[in-house]
Each structure stands twice: as structure tokens, then as C-alpha cells.
Amino acid sequence: MPFPGAKRWLLLGIALAILASYFTPHCNRYYLGVAIDVGIAIILATSLNLINGHTGQFSLGHAGFMAVGGFFSAWISLNVGEAVNAFWYFPLSLIAGGLLAAAVGLFVGVPSLRLRGDYLAIVTLGFGEIIRVIAQNTEAIGAASGLKGIPKLTNLGWTFGFAAITIYAITALVNSTYGRGFIAVHDDEIAAESNGVDTTRTKVTAFITGAFFAGIAGGLYAHHKQFLSPTGFDWLKSVDIVVMVILGGMGRTVGVIAAAILLTLMPEFLREFSQYRMILYALLIILLMLLRPGGLFTINLKRRKKA
Amino acid sequence: MDWLQQIINGLGLGAIYALIALGYTMVYGVLRFINFAHSDVLMLGAFTAFYVSPEIEKLMGSQSVFGCIMVFVVAAAVCACIGMLIERLAYRPLRNRPKLTVLITAIGVSLLIEFTAQNENVLGASPRPFPQLLPEHTIHLGRLVVSSNDILTVVVTVILLIGMWFIVQKTRVGTAMRAVSYNQQAASLMGVPVNRIISFTFGLGSALAAIAGILYAIKAPGIEPLMGVQPGLRAFVAAVLGGIGNLPGAVLGGVILGLLETIAGGIPGLSNYRDAIAFGILIIILLVKPAGLLGRSSVEKV
Numbered sequence: 001m002p003f004p005g006a007k008r009w010l011l012l013g014i015a016l017a018i019l020a021s022y023f024t025p026h027c028n029r030y031y032l033g034v035a036i037d038v039g040i041a042i043i044l045a046t047s048l049n050l051i052n053g054h055t056g057q058f059s060l061g062h063a064g065f066m067a068v069g070g071f072f073s074a075w076i077s078l079n080v081g082e083a084v085n086a087f088w089y090f091p092l093s094l095i096a097g098g099l100l101a102a103a104v105g106l107f108v109g110v111p112s113l114r115l116r117g118d119y120l121a122i123v124t125l126g127f128g129e130i131i132r133v134i135a136q137n138t139e140a141i142g143a144a145s146g147l148k149g150i151p152k153l154t155n156l157g158w159t160f161g162f163a164a165i166t167i168y169a170i171t172a173l174v175n176s177t178y179g180r181g182f183i184a185v186h187d188d189e190i191a192a193e194s195n196g197v198d199t200t201r202t203k204v205t206a207f208i209t210g211a212f213f214a215g216i217a218g219g220l221y222a223h224h225k226q227f228l229s230p231t232g233f234d235w236l237k238s239v240d241i242v243v244m245v246i247l248g249g250m251g252r253t254v255g256v257i258a259a260a261i262l263l264t265l266m267p268e269f270l271r272e273f274s275q276y277r278m279i280l281y282a283l284l285i286i287l288l289m290l291l292r293p294g295g296l297f298t299i300n301l302k303r304r305k306k307a
Numbered sequence: 308m309d310w311l312q313q314i315i316n317g318l319g320l321g322a323i324y325a326l327i328a329l330g331y332t333m334v335y336g337v338l339r340f341i342n343f344a345h346s347d348v349l350m351l352g353a354f355t356a357f358y359v360s361p362e363i364e365k366l367m368g369s370q371s372v373f374g375c376i377m378v379f380v381v382a383a384a385v386c387a388c389i390g391m392l393i394e395r396l397a398y399r400p401l402r403n404r405p406k407l408t409v410l411i412t413a414i415g416v417s418l419l420i421e422f423t424a425q426n427e428n429v430l431g432a433s434p435r436p437f438p439q440l441l442p443e444h445t446i447h448l449g450r451l452v453v454s455s456n457d458i459l460t461v462v463v464t465v466i467l468l469i470g471m472w473f474i475v476q477k478t479r480v481g482t483a484m485r486a487v488s489y490n491q492q493a494a495s496l497m498g499v500p501v502n503r504i505i506s507f508t509f510g511l512g513s514a515l516a517a518i519a520g521i522l523y524a525i526k527a528p529g530i531e532p533l534m535g536v537q538p539g540l541r542a543f544v545a546a547v548l549g550g551i552g553n554l555p556g557a558v559l560g561g562v563i564l565g566l567l568e569t570i571a572g573g574i575p576g577l578s579n580y581r582d583a584i585a586f587g588i589l590i591i592i593l594l595v596k597p598a599g600l601l602g603r604s605s606v607e608k609v
Contacts, residue, residue: 058407060414111594118341118410122543123593126586133583239418246411278422285415289408290400 013164018157032156036224038264039159040217043166045244045260046253047213050170052242053251054179055206056186058121061108062214063237064128065101067230069215071141073097074150074222090153094162094219101215102208104131109207125235135230146229147222154224162220166213171253173209182206186251236278243281246288312451313569319457319526321565322464326519327542328549328557329471330512336488336552337508340406343413344393345516346539347420348386350532352517353437353524354430355382360438375440382521383514390513391506399502424532434529440521460522467515468558474511475554484508488552537582541568544589550602559600564588 048062076093108127115123136144173179181202184192193199222228244263248256267277327349334342360378367374397416401409424430444455475481483504486494495501523538524530545564549556564585571577571584592599 056407058410111590114597115593118406119547119593119597121410121414122341122540122547123586123590125540126544126589130583130586133580137579239414242411242414275426278418279426282415282417282419282422286397286412286419289412289415290397293404293408 010164010168013167014161017160017164020156020160033224034265034268035156036154036159036220038261039156039163040220040224041241041244041260041264042163042257043159043213043217043220044241045248045256046163046166046170047210047217048241049245049248049251049253049256050174050182051206051210052245053249053256054174054182054186055203056250057203057206059108059124059207059210060121060235060238060242061124061126061128061131062210062241063233063235064124064131065105065211065214066218066221066237067128067131067135067228067233068104068211068218069094069097069101070218070222070228070233071097071135071147072100072215073219074147074228075141077151077153077223078147078149090223091158094158094216097219098212098215101218102212105207105209105211106204108211109204125238128233128235128238132230132233135233142228144230146227146232148227150222150226150228152223152226154220159220159224162216166216167253167257170209170213183251239281243285246285309450310570313573314566315451315453315457317566317569318562319454319460319565320569321562322457322460323519323523323526323538323561324542324545324565325558325561326464326467326515326522327538328546328561329468329554330515330519331543331546332549332551332554332557333471333475333508333512333515335546337484337505338398340409341413341543342509342512343410343417344420345512346535346542347417347424348390348393348513348535349516349520349523349539350424350530350535351389351420352382352386352513352520353530353534354424355385355517356440356521356524357435357437357530360440364438370439370442372441378440379518379521382517386517386520387510387514390509390516394506394509399505421532421536430532432532434531434534437524437527437530440525456522456525460526463518463522464558467518468554471511471515471554480504480507541585544585547589547599548592550599553599553601556599556601 044062044066048059051057051059051062073093073096076096077090080089080093104127108124111123135141141147174182181192181197181199182205184195184197185199185202189199192202240263244259245256247263248254248259267274270277273280327345330345330348331342334340334345356378359381360374363374363377363381364370367377393416397412398409401412425432441455441459446453446455446458473481475484483494483499484507486497486499487501487504491501494504519538519542520535523534527534541564542561545560546557547560548563549558549560551557567588568581568584572581577584
């Protein structure tokens with residue numbers, strides 16, 4: 001997907017986010033919270049889009065990466081946080097969480113080399129569950145009762161700043177010469193391999209990059225909600241993110257961002273229908289697959305042929 | 308810690324996993340995809356039995372052997388219809404689409420059944436006690452305790468495994484199933500009604516799920532709309548462990564998984580990680596022997 005003038009968009013996005021965060025104390029706290037939710041959803045959906053959409057490796061464990069980043073950065077905040085300079089340590093703790101999630105992504109990416117389609121989906125689901133079980137049994141991060149009292153450091157500036165960086169980094173990566181390999185792997189792995197694409201490395205890169213940004217989103221989420229519970233990162237959370245990617249059209253950045261915004265705002269407006277939300281999601285998945293496999297917002301009818 | 312007792316308990320659990328795994332394996336053998344909705348058909352089977360058994364008790368008297376068999380048959384028939392309906396509506400239109408599309412649809416179907424069932428106007432999320440279909444006895448063999456339900460589970464599994472093996476290997480339908488599994492296009496050219504065979508396989512697999520669901524419900528404290536998820540995932544691991552598409556492999560995998568899980572549950576440090584064991588095994592088996600214990604590895608042709 002071409003993305004003209006991406007650098008300008010990046011700078012504009014960050015500038016707008018920083019500008020907006022200066023006005024936030026005057027805003028309604030509820031709207032502010034929803035806006036931050038939207039930003040986090042954008043990061044999650046864009047990063048999963050790299051794995052599921054561009055590279056075509058169906059992963060159901062994104063919430064697991066998010067949990068790793070969230071718990072690690074929250075742990076840093078609670079244990080190291082107060083001793084250091086308050087401004088810079090927050091992004092650094094986010095990046096630390098992202099790096100740990102990326103390390104876990106490397107760990108998940110390695111079995112993915114040998115697996116395809118349904119196997120990979122189950123294995124990633126399994127990894128997500130294993131991460132949740134480990135979190136539930138680790139005393140340092142509060143075990144089953146979760147982490148409480150995480151300082152509220154997430155604001156609009158950081159959220160949308162990181163969202164802009166995520167979108168920029170992933171589109172730039174996919175559009176680079178190297179990144180064409182992702183799409184080649186998605187279209188036909190065997191053909192890609194015989195044309196000299198290192199499919200193994202490409203898939204692992206996709207997992208690591210996706211996991212890194214999911215970890216950052218997890219850190220933002222932790223410092224936004226101020227409370228983390230392992231059960232909040234079960235596989236239904238992964239499904240939430242997967243629905244965003246499918247709805248937006250796998251591998252279509254703009255569509256996925258639009259879907260992330262839509263699916264985060266929709267439950268806020270439809271509070272009274274909350275018990276029907278997941279039924280609606282499930283129907284959406286089935287109907288989209290039957291009728292519009294390219295995503296809801298795809299206008300061009302020239303569908304990419306899938307292998 | 309009595310190891311023999313743990314092994315007996317593990318066999319009872321493993322037999323249920325084996326039954327569910329049989330259903331996964333049969334559908335995978337024919338269509339080459341994982342029917343994610345299998346675990347929800349299992350739940351629907353248990354709920355069918357829940358609603359049907361009081362009616363049958365009125366007719367047959369409570370806890371009679373014949374009544375119990377009737378409950379199994381009715382639940383299996385209802386679930387077979389549900390399974391065929393799912394295949395007809397959701398999977399058949401996608402027959403020639405990329406595998407990923409079918410996989411996502413299967414996840415969608417699974418979520419749809421789960422959340423529709425959880426809605427308070429349909430079944431509701433709160434667990435309900437499952438009626439006792441047969442009087443439960445416990446048999447004491449020295450220090451060992453064997454429940455009659457465990458014996459029932461093992462016996463039913465063995466009978467159904469033999470039945471499935473007979474259908475697949477010795478009947479006309481089974482021959483057609485194997486032909487479709489081997490090469491769908493060639494089979495249809497030879498006059499095999501591919502759609503009917505796939506439909507039949509789904510029906511058979513779903514009937515197995517229903518029976519497994521009832522057996523699971525008898526052991527479990529109560530039934531609720533998400534009861535199928537955990538045993539379903541573990542049975543899937545069992546099917547992969549034994550070699551997916553392979554009937555004896557599914558049973559072997561189920562029994563191994565049931566044993567490992569019960570034994571791990573008895574070890575103090577490990578018991579908290581029980582949920583993670585199945586997935587740990589899955590990851591190891593896929594890394595070491597992706598074709599499974601009894602499966603043959605195949606080379607993908609271009």
C-alpha cells in the first residue's frame with residue numbers, strides 16, 4: 001500500500017499529538033480516556049496487521065505480547081520509577097516493555113517458521129495462554145490479583161506519538177525493498193523462497209516488529225488504566241484486535257486504522273447493546289469472509305490474488 | 308501420591324479428549340482444516356442432553372440404561388444436524404477460497420455459537436448442574452478407587468473408535484471419505500458425491516462431539532456455554548500429538564494428554580501450570596515431529 005509523504009504525516013501526527021496533550025487538562029476526562037483507547041487500538045491493530053495482513057501469518061496471540069510489554073513496563077514504573085527523572089523514564093520503560101515483548105516474539109516466531117495457517121493460529125493462541133498462565137503465577141507482578149496503583153503517565157501526546165511512529169515504521173518497513181519480502185511471503189511462500197527471499201528471516205522480523213509495538217501498546221495501556229490483570233489478556237482480547245485487522249482488510253493500513261477507531265468507539269456509543277457486541281463481531285467475521293474478504297473499506301475491486 | 312490412582316483418573320480424562328480428538332481428526336482428514344466450532348458443538352451436545360433427559364426420564368423412568376442410551380442418541384442426532392448445517396452455511400461457500408479465509412470463518416462460527424449461547428435470552432452464562440443419567444458407583448480395588456463413570460467413558464470411547472475405524476475402512480462411505488481425503492478433484496471425477504461425503508463427515512464428527520460433551524458434562528461440576536473451549540483445545544493438541552488425520556493417533560494422543568495432565572496436577576509445583584501443559588506439548592511436538600506420533604510426514608508439492 002503506497003503511503004505518499006509518510007514522513008510529513010509522521011511529523012504532523014506527533015506535532016498534533018503533543019499540541020493536543022497541552023490542552024488535555026481542560027477536556028472531559030471521559031472523552032480523553034476514549035481517545036487514548038483509540039490510540040492504543042491503532043497501535044495494536046497496525047502492528048498485528050504487519051503479522052496477519054502483510055505477511056499472512058495468522059496470529060491469535062497478540063494480547064500475549066501486549067501483556068508482556070504492559071506488565072514489564074508497569075513493573076519498572078512501580079519498582080524503579082520514582083527514583084529517576086520523571087519525563088524520560090516513561091518512554092524508556094515503554095521501550096523496555098516493547099523490547100521484552102520483541103524477545104518473546106522471537107521465541108514465538110521460531111516455531112512459526114515450520115507452521116502454516118491453522119497450526120500457527122493454534123500455536124500463537126497457545127503462547128498467549130502460556131504467557132497468561134505465567135503472569136498468573138508470578139509473584140513479582142502480582143500473580144492472579146494483578147498489578148495495582150500503576151502511575152498514570154499515559155497522555156494523548158505519548159499515545160498518538162507512538163501511534164504515529166508505529167504507523168510510520170510499519171508502512172516504511174513494508175514499502176522498503178526489504179519489506180517487499182513480507183508481501184511476497186504473504187502471496188506465495190514457495191515462489192518467494194525461490195526468488196531469493198529469506199522467508200524464515202522475513203517471518204521472524206514480522207513477529208518481532210509486531211510484538212515490539214504490541215508491547216509498547218501494552219505499556220501505554222498499563223499506565224492508562226492503572227491496573228493490570230492477567231485475565232484481561234486472554235485470547236478474546238486477541239480476537240478483538242484480529243477483528244480490527246479483518247474488518248479493515250488484511251494488509252491495508254488505512255482500512256485497519258479506520259477499523260480500529262470504529263471498533264473502539266462503537267462500544268462506547270452502544271453501551272446498552274454491550275451483551276450483543278461479541279455476537280455482532282462474530283457475525284461480522286463470518287459475513288466479511290463470505291462476502292468481502294478484502295475488508296469493509298476496500299474500494300478497489302482489483303483484489304490481490306492469494307495463494 | 309498414588310501413581311496408579313492418578314493413571315486411572317488420567318485414563319478417564321484421556322478417553323474424553325480422545326473422543327473429541329476423533330472428531331477433529333475426521334474433519335481434518337477430509338477437508339484439511341481445523342473445525343474451530345467443534346468444541347462448541349460439544350457444548351451444544353451437553354445442553355441438548357440437559358434439556359432432553361428430563362423428558363426421556365418421564366418416558367423411561369429415571370436413570371435407566373435404555374434412557375441413558377436414548378439421551379446419547381438424541382444428542383448425537385441433534386449435533387449431527389447442527390454440524391451439517393454449519394458446514395452447509397459457513398464452510399461450503401468457501402470451499403475454493405484460501406485456507407486462511409476458511410480458518411477465520413471457523414473462528415467466527417465458534418465465537419458466534421459461544422456468545423449467542425452466553426446471551427441471557429438464550430442459555431445464559433451461569434453454570435447449571437448436569438442431571439445424573441446413570442447411578443454412579445465407585446469400585447474399590449484395594450487402595451484404588453474407580454468410578455463407574457470413568458469405566459463408562461473408556462468403554463464408550465473404545466466402542467466408538469472401533470465403530471469409526473469400521474466405517475472408514477470397511478464401508479462404501481468410508482472408501483469415499485478416504486478418496487475425498489486423498490484427492491478431492493479426482494474423487495469427484497470418479498463419481499464420488501464430494502459434498503455429500505463432506506457433509507456426512509461433519510455429521511459424524513459432530514455426533515462424536517455430542518457424545519464426548521455428555522461424558523464430559525457427567526464429570527464436570529456443571530455445564531455452561533464456554534465448557535467446550537478448554538477440552539476442545541486440549542483435544543486439538545491430542546489430535547496433533549497423535550498425528551492429525553489419523554484415527555488411532557487421535558486416541559493415543561488423547562490418552563497421553565489426559566495422563567500427563569492428571570499426573571502434573573498431582574505435583575505441587577506444577578499444578579498451577581496445568582493449563583499451559585497442553586500447549587507446551589503442542590509446541591514441542593510441532594518442533595520435533597510435526598507429523599505427530601503416528602502420522603506420516605508428507606512433502607509439499609508445488
